[in-house]
Amino acid sequence: MNINNIKKQFPIFNNKVQNNDLVYLDSANSSQKPQVVVDRIYDFYTKEFSNVGRSVHYLAVAATNLYENTRVLVQKYINAKDPNEIVFTKGATEAINLVANTFGQKFLEEGDEILLTELEHHSNYVPWHYLRKSKGVKIKFAEFNSDGEVTLESIEKNITPKTKIIAITHLSNVTGAILPIKEITRLAHSKNIPVLVDGCQGAPHLKLDMQDIGCDFYAISCHKMYGPTGLGILYAKKKWLEVLPPYQGGGGMIREVKKEGITFGDLPNKYEAGTMATAQVIAFGESIKFLNKIGIENIENHENELTKYGEEILRKNNSVKLIGSPKDKGSVLSFTLDGVHAHDIATILDEDGVAIRAGHHCCQILHDKLGLSATARASLGVYNTKDDLDKLNESLNKCKKIFEG
């Protein structure tokens, strides 16, 4: 795999950012977009635009087919059993809200427990939090260990007869820990507990096989997967989508609407109320084709190699402390720099064109436990190179110089 050719497919790298070559190390936040995805949005709006699923004219039928093609591409990409198990949402956040809301409504009662982990992004905690008030449920957090991992044992320890659903991240956006989601799912299913996986960080970097993992729900953020913003995917087993109530009401999701009552449409329309992010869905098909062309295994290998290299050079830098050292780790490097606050690091790095994230990364529970108000995070994508990590290290040394005087 020639990585320079891949980088060339991303137009953002053709432009200077504040007179610098862009060193983009913020892909866990959002990835850059390949030209094919950008072009697809342009082409759809300029040559093919129409609303989907409603009208019978030529453009409407063509647009509907394109839209449904992406559903099938996604189904195959994550090896789901049925295309109707793929629901488009406005983001992974909405996908998790959809499950928390509908599952909570139908199955949860006062005193029931929801098991999360201390690694969760706010988007896999806040949606469940509402059920504390509305249903009187309890939320428990499986602890992470000193390496920043959540083990199967930590999950098992927190399961009680009251546990009604387990919602966990696939890959921590701070420590990079990859959770044993297949084993956790097996354990949970042996106790009849469904599992939701927050796949925001897992989906862009790891090979996915829903039938092998066996989880009940898997949430995907398309803009982190070289796709457009405003789009997420909820994978849910058909048996759940059939029994859960609709999430939002509106056009497109109904069968019959009478003054006396309403019947709802079949899957997947039941969960796709109103006009969806049509152009984004169609363009996301190109993101999947882009990933398929390179091969997710190749991407994984490339990113693993870079992560190891990044860890190596940052470990050599005595002022840097890496956050977490999980055995199974994704392409995230969170760290602190002695005597320099994460926001000052981010500003100084930015002057060199090095874009990282600084703050709590929407994981305040994790940061509170570590006693840190903020960390700096460099995260990788398919377009990154060792050179990018060298530039990161150089800029970190510049931070030290400024602060040490």
Add this chain to the structure above:
Amino acid sequence: MDLKDLYQEIILDHGKNPRNLKKSDNFNKDAKGHNPLCGDKVHIYLKVDENNKISDIAFEGSGCAISMASASIMTDLMKEKKEVEVKELVDDFLEMIKQNPELKSKILGENEKTKLMSLSGVKKYPMRVKCATMAWHTLTAAMKNAKEDTNTDKFE
């Protein structure tokens, strides 16, 4: 843009060794502020005497060099200032950070002005303006003994 404008000697000094960083023993007014974007926090303690004058001021908090330096410099300048002067200085500082090239207030001496102007570098860094202004908004809240946290999302 030049990093030297942002990270001037005075800022680095106050950021590393913030003055008045302690919990005041005998305060009668206080307020907390935080920046949800980055998690920076500040808690300002005031002892305001019967003449509406700040006889003691201290702060606790954690954050970046800009926010710590800003709180440190501010607390130094506010000692022995009357309520009306505090208001004038806060407004003057916020206007300077927003748009004014200089501080207008005549309350401060030249040395004090220079010290405060060292924070003007953030003007070129829009994402960092709130780091510099958080303590000042929180001071206004502390003068009113505000119960609610001062949240930087609510600033203009």
